[in-house]
Amino acid sequence: MKAEKDLERFMARFTPEVEALGEAVLAKMRSRFPCAIQMVYDNYNFLVIGFGPTERASEAVFSIAMFARGVSLCFLQAASKLPDPKKLLQGNGNTARHIRLESASTLDRPSVRALMTHACKRARVPFDSKAHGRLIIKSVSAKQRPRRPKETPKR
Numbered sequence: 001m002k003a004e005k006d007l008e009r010f011m012a013r014f015t016p017e018v019e020a021l022g023e024a025v026l027a028k029m030r031s032r033f034p035c036a037i038q039m040v041y042d043n044y045n046f047l048v049i050g051f052g053p054t055e056r057a058s059e060a061v062f063s064i065a066m067f068a069r070g071v072s073l074c075f076l077q078a079a080s081k082l083p084d085p086k087k088l089l090q091g092n093g094n095t096a097r098h099i100r101l102e103s104a105s106t107l108d109r110p111s112v113r114a115l116m117t118h119a120c121k122r123a124r125v126p127f128d129s130k131a132h133g134r135l136i137i138k139s140v141s142a143k144q145r146p147r148r149p150k151e152t153p154k155r
Helices: 002-011 016-032 104-108 110-122
Strands: 037-042 047-052 062-067 070-075 097-101 134-140
Touching (some): 002 134, 016 070, 097 104
Parallel strands (some): 037 134
Antiparallel strands (some): 047 062
C-alpha cells in the first residue's frame, strides 16, 4: 500500500494532463499484464515504471516513462529487432526504443498490440500468467529535473 501512495505522490508532480495520461496508461498496462512486477524508478530525467516477470530490471520487457512533456511506452529488449512495418518505434538504440503516447488508447492500436506481442514472445524471461503482480519502489533520485515544463513568459 505504501508503494502505491508513493507512486501517486510521484505522479502528482506532473501537470494534470501528463498525470492523467500516465494514470490511464498505467491502468491499461496493469490490466494487460496483471502478473507483472512493476518497478518504479523516480530518477533524474523520468518517472519510470518497468513491467517485467521478475524484480530484475534487466528482465523488464516494457516501461512507462513519464516526463515533463508527455508519456512514452518503452520496449526494453532487442527493440531494434522487433518487426515494425508502421515505423512506430522512435530512437535508434539496439536495446530500447519507445512510442510517444498521445492517449492511453494508443496501446489498443493493432500495430502497437502487435509490437507488444512480439516483445513478449522475444522476452528473455516470459511473464508467468500464474504469478501475482506487485509494485516495488526501486529507487528515488535526490536530484531531479522539473516534472513540469517551464512556462514561457507572455508578451
